[in-house]
Amino acid sequence: MRHLVILGAGTAGTVMANRLARSLRREIAAGTTRITIVDQDPVHIYQPGLLFIPFGVYTVDQAVRGRAAQLPKAVRYVQSRIESLDTATDTVTLADGEVLSYDLCIVATGTRIVPEELDGLTGAGWGERMFEFYTLEGAERLAKALQEFKGGRLLINVVEMPIKCPVAPLEFAFLADWFFTERGLRDKVSITYATPLDGAFTKPACSRSLAYLLEGKRIALETEFNAGRVDGTAGELVSWDERTLPFDLLVSIPTHKGAEFITRAPGLGNEMGFVLTDPRTLQAKVKPNVFAIGDATDVPASKAGSVAHFEAEVLTGNVLRFLEGKPLEPGFDGHANCFIETGHHKALLIDFNYETEPLPGNFPFAWGPMPLLKESRLNHLGKLAFRHVYWNALLPGHDFPGIPARMKRAGKRFPVATATP
Amino acid sequence: MPALTAVARTAEGFLERASDWDRDLAAELAAESGVGPLTDRHWLVLDYMRNTYLVKGDGPTIRTLGKESGVDIKELYQLFPKGPAKLAARIAGIPKPHGCI
Numbered sequence: 001m002r003h004l005v006i007l008g009a010g011t012a013g014t015v016m017a018n019r020l021a022r023s024l025r026r027e028i029a030a031g032t033t034r035i036t037i038v039d040q041d042p043v044h045i046y047q048p049g050l051l052f053i054p055f056g057v058y059t060v061d062q063a064v065r066g067r068a069a070q071l072p073k074a075v076r077y078v079q080s081r082i083e084s085l086d087t088a089t090d091t092v093t094l095a096d097g098e099v100l101s102y103d104l105c106i107v108a109t110g111t112r113i114v115p116e117e118l119d120g121l122t123g124a125g126w127g128e129r130m131f132e133f134y135t136l137e138g139a140e141r142l143a144k145a146l147q148e149f150k151g152g153r154l155l156i157n158v159v160e161m162p163i164k165c166p167v168a169p170l171e172f173a174f175l176a177d178w179f180f181t182e183r184g185l186r187d188k189v190s191i192t193y194a195t196p197l198d199g200a201f202t203k204p205a206c207s208r209s210l211a212y213l214l215e216g217k218r219i220a221l222e223t224e225f226n227a228g229r230v231d232g233t234a235g236e237l238v239s240w241d242e243r244t245l246p247f248d249l250l251v252s253i254p255t256h257k258g259a260e261f262i263t264r265a266p267g268l269g270n271e272m273g274f275v276l277t278d279p280r281t282l283q284a285k286v287k288p289n290v291f292a293i294g295d296a297t298d299v300p301a302s303k304a305g306s307v308a309h310f311e312a313e314v315l316t317g318n319v320l321r322f323l324e325g326k327p328l329e330p331g332f333d334g335h336a337n338c339f340i341e342t343g344h345h346k347a348l349l350i351d352f353n354y355e356t357e358p359l360p361g362n363f364p365f366a367w368g369p370m371p372l373l374k375e376s377r378l379n380h381l382g383k384l385a386f387r388h389v390y391w392n393a394l395l396p397g398h399d400f401p402g403i404p405a406r407m408k409r410a411g412k413r414f415p416v417a418t419a420t421p
Numbered sequence: 422m423p424a425l426t427a428v429a430r431t432a433e434g435f436l437e438r439a440s441d442w443d444r445d446l447a448a449e450l451a452a453e454s455g456v457g458p459l460t461d462r463h464w465l466v467l468d469y470m471r472n473t474y475l476v477k478g479d480g481p482t483i484r485t486l487g488k489e490s491g492v493d494i495k496e497l498y499q500l501f502p503k504g505p506a507k508l509a510a511r512i513a514g515i516p517k518p519h520g521c522i
């Protein structure tokens with residue numbers, strides 16, 4: 001009896017459970033293979049919805065569903081905290097004391113935010129004038145604060161990279177501009193976006209072609225700002241090189257780390273707790289029977305749901321190859337596809353991979369219907385529709401028609417002389 | 422001594438080939454970036470960066486530098502103002518660190 005264990009039942013873990021349960025249905029029915037998935041809490045959050053909760057566009061109820069309902073019946077779901085992964089003995093120990101022995105393990109425990117990493121952030125003012133929106137509780141608290149905000153300095157700060165959904169903080173700035181415009185308060189609110197990167201976007205191509213957006217929305221940009229400490233009483237965020245940014249309301253995107261058990265397992269992760277992973281095959285470097293997917297890996301791709309979706313297609317193939325003793329395929333190309341909400345019922349769409357920067361053009365086909373790297377209403381509808389796609393197609397692990405795992409070159413306008421990176 | 426003008430560099434001034442680098446070139450790269458003259462403290466960081474790159478294939482993050490190079494984050498910013506990880510990588514002759522996608 002072969003045992004496959006999936007750690008984490010978020011986006012990536014759920015997709016893998018659904019895909020593997022389908023691919024291995026005969027073996028499962030015959031009793032030669034079984035699959036177990038573990039997660040610590042009972043609700044599955046539609047995380048892209050966290051961006052909209054602070055502005056009252058979504059309620060918490062609209063962003064969560066039961067976790068078990070997203071998983072196939074043929075897979076055993078255990079609700080418990082994962083305490084440790086021992087790759088030497090191929091076992092996982094859960095907080096409730098159960099020990100799972102595995103033949104193959106997939107780490108899909110995502111990221112967690114660690115606000116304590118910034119000196120002062122969880123001190124005086126935390127939850128009063130300093131907020132985050134990467135958790136349900138945080139997004140709800142911020143919604144209340146934004147409702148009550150009558151004017152002043154709004155500061156949005158990414159503490160350090162990597163973070164999940166790297167465009168979400170910028171989308172937050174765009175939506176804040178829209179929110180305060182609609183409420184007739186925009187002239188009383190200043191918006192500043194402070195990032196450790198050297199541009200507003202992680203991708204230089206985006207920073208170049210989208211700089212106009214920030215100007216047009218009167219969002220001040222502070223680049224290469226590495227936050228060193230924050231004082232919630234004085235309302236000051238100070239960088240390591242002693243630049244001070246004053247605020248009345250701080251929206252912080254705190255440091256991200258991987259699950260604690262990853263840091264404790266020798267050779268499994270890096271200093272941030274992200275699993276050392278082959279960027280093409282998604283096999284963990286620690287041992288051949290360990291794989292990783294989604295935000296939990298250290299691969300240089302965006303930490304996004306769309307990436308987890310594309311990775312799942314490749315990883316399913318590689319898990320099956322591994323079980324059959326065949327060589328793995330280096331099939332993952334870093335493909336990411338993100339809608340960027342720009343407010344006022346518009347959004348942008350970007351599509352890129354390890355080698356190709358986001359380019360203008362059309363998606364998913366050469367004729368469209370969605371424009372790339374350009375604001376449009378259709379892209380905004382696409383972003384809203386993504387919620388239905390997420391629950392009904394992405395989590396069940398279905399392919400998207402016209403959008404394969406490997407990034408398509410058709411429809412993109414490549415520069416005439418493509419410089420090799 | 423290879424002159425800075427003779428080596429291939431990226432649009433952002435990073436060396437195309439880490440093997441083109443030597444300590445004299447580092448001094449030139451530092452001067453160009455407004456850093457230096459290079460002291461033992463600078464070298465502690467630069468040597469650590471280069472070794473990390475040669476072993477791991479990517480430069481360290483600021484966080485790792487602060488923990489393991491022997492120079493804390495505060496001093497890193499004094500030695501290499503603005504973006505220590507990026508600036509020190511350029512002077513150490515290694516590619517721009519990933520870490521930021």
Ligand SMILES: Cc1cc2nc3c(=O)[nH]c(=O)nc-3n(C[C@H](O)[C@H](O)[C@H](O)COP(=O)(O)OP(=O)(O)OC[C@H]3O[C@@H](n4cnc5c(N)ncnc54)[C@H](O)[C@@H]3O)c2cc1C
Binds near residue numbers: 012
């Ligand atoms: C504000 C915001 C906006 C976003 N917008 C978009 C978007 O528009 N498009 C997009 O593609 N992506 C978006 N994302 C990113 C997307 O939600 C994530 O990249 C995706 O959910 C990653 O999936 P994952 O399975 O790797 O991690 P997760 O979905 O976070 O799942 C990890 C799971 O592991 C569990 N876990 C962790 N540690 C343990 C432990 N020790 N024991 C037991 N269980 C554990 C957690 O409970 C969790 O359920 C957004 C994210 C945020 C926060």
